[in-house]
Amino acid sequence: MSEEPRILLSPPHLGEAERRYVQEAFDTNWIAPLGPNVDEFESELARKVGTRGALALSSGTAAIHQALRLAGVGRGDRVFVSTLTFVASVNPVLYEGAEPVFIDSDFETWNMSVAALERALAEAKQENRLPKAVIVVNLYGQSADMDPIMELCGAYGVMVIEDAAESLGASYKGKASGTIGALGIYSFNGNKIITTSGGGMLVSDNVEALSKVRYWSTQARDPALHYEHSEVGYNYRLSNVLAGIGRGQLEKLEDRVAARRAVFSRYEQAFEGMEGIEWMPEAPYGQSTRWLSALTINPIMTGVTTSELIRTLAEENIEARPVWKPMHLQPLLRQYDYYPHSLQFSVSDQLFARGLCLPSGSSLSEREQDRVIACISHQIHSRRPTHESA
Numbered sequence: 001m002s003e004e005p006r007i008l009l010s011p012p013h014l015g016e017a018e019r020r021y022v023q024e025a026f027d028t029n030w031i032a033p034l035g036p037n038v039d040e041f042e043s044e045l046a047r048k049v050g051t052r053g054a055l056a057l058s059s060g061t062a063a064i065h066q067a068l069r070l071a072g073v074g075r076g077d078r079v080f081v082s083t084l085t086f087v088a089s090v091n092p093v094l095y096e097g098a099e100p101v102f103i104d105s106d107f108e109t110w111n112m113s114v115a116a117l118e119r120a121l122a123e124a125k126q127e128n129r130l131p132k133a134v135i136v137v138n139l140y141g142q143s144a145d146m147d148p149i150m151e152l153c154g155a156y157g158v159m160v161i162e163d164a165a166e167s168l169g170a171s172y173k174g175k176a177s178g179t180i181g182a183l184g185i186y187s188f189n190g191n192k193i194i195t196t197s198g199g200g201m202l203v204s205d206n207v208e209a210l211s212k213v214r215y216w217s218t219q220a221r222d223p224a225l226h227y228e229h230s231e232v233g234y235n236y237r238l239s240n241v242l243a244g245i246g247r248g249q250l251e252k253l254e255d256r257v258a259a260r261r262a263v264f265s266r267y268e269q270a271f272e273g274m275e276g277i278e279w280m281p282e283a284p285y286g287q288s289t290r291w292l293s294a295l296t297i298n299p300i301m302t303g304v305t306t307s308e309l310i311r312t313l314a315e316e317n318i319e320a321r322p323v324w325k326p327m328h329l330q331p332l333l334r335q336y337d338y339y340p341h342s343l344q345f346s347v348s349d350q351l352f353a354r355g356l357c358l359p360s361g362s363s364l365s366e367r368e369q370d371r372v373i374a375c376i377s378h379q380i381h382s383r384r385p386t387h388e389s390a
């Protein structure tokens with residue numbers, strides 16, 4: 001194992017402003033969930049992404065759960081979900097006793113395949129089993145191609161929930177990623193582009209829907225002097241202390257996007273012309289934040305598999321991760337329906353087999369990036385089949 005300091009995949013990157021807002025919370029004894037930092041964090045974020053409202057919650061997962069409640073998802077309902085994602089996109093579907101149906105990605109965006117979605121919706125319509133909602137994931141900092149997705153779902157009368165946990169700061173045709181679906185969610189988990197250590201946000205132009213979630217997420221307390229309850233509630237609100245961290249972080253969002261994009265560009269330049277390495281493409285309809293620098297490695301052309309490379313990086317004290325294992329391959333979820341990109345070919349299986357994510361933090365120094373680059377280059381050069389041996 002290398003003696004060099006550890007390089008993490010996507011560590012938190014904090015500044016001084018966060019300390020000031022948290023100090024304010026302490027000074028004014030606003031340590032409870034809710035308080036001025038929460039109100040300000042919500043309005044500042046809504047202004048930044050251009051929605052009429054935003055609601056701060058304890059996690060992105062909680063935000064997805066509440067979005068599904070708003071969509072009226074219940075026992076036996078179906079919900080379509082991008083398969084190439086983290087399990088948190090799907091777990092709330094299971095909380096409600098509903099049935100997820102997984103939709104593949106395409107190679108152009110790594111996000112939801114419009115062709116697969118179209119097939120799934122047409123079949124569901126025919127069988128009279130249309131989903132209550134479609135959860136579209138915006139992967140690794142890049143928006144899915146929302147226009148055709150919105151058009152298709154609109155034609156079938158299905159609500160779109162945007163899981164933008166990984167794409168705060170990205171754009172789609174001039175709009176903020178996460179604001180195109182009827183409801184959008186962001187995550188402020190420790191590894192995200194901005195963090196509150198843990199937290200999430202639900203955004204929408206439908207302020208009435210957000211008020212409903214405001215009520216549900218504070219234990220669904222009815223207006224009365226005593227404690228009166230007529231609906232199931234949740235304890236899902238963000239604390240005023242954590243919202244203080246979020247306010248400081250949000251001020252720096254554009255800097256964080258620029259820094260992550262710069263890390264990506266440096267990797268891309270370093271491996272320019274190297275056969276067998278392909279970067280996650282940036283779709284022409286918007287700007288990706290490059291939350292994680294993701295690529296695929298062709299094992300025949302490079303002589304190295306993704307898992308070998310991850311292990312070699314780990315020996316150098318560098319954290320790298322495989323691309324998400326698709327949900328339709330997970331033991332928990334294997335029994336549910338899956339719609340691949342084409343009848344013959346599953347794109348997400350291929351991306352999982354060959355994909356990996358490199359250290360991408362906005363505080364990653366050039367020296368640290370050079371360590372990552374050197375380790376990968378060395379591994380590939382030592383293994384790449386020569387013409388003589390090939």
Ligand SMILES: Cc1ncc(COP(=O)(O)O)c(C=O)c1O
Binds near residue numbers: 086163186189198199
């Ligand atoms: C795509 C996706 N959806 C949902 C979540 C859940 O967010 P949280 O960890 O804030 O609950 C995450 C990350 O954690 C994610 O990457």
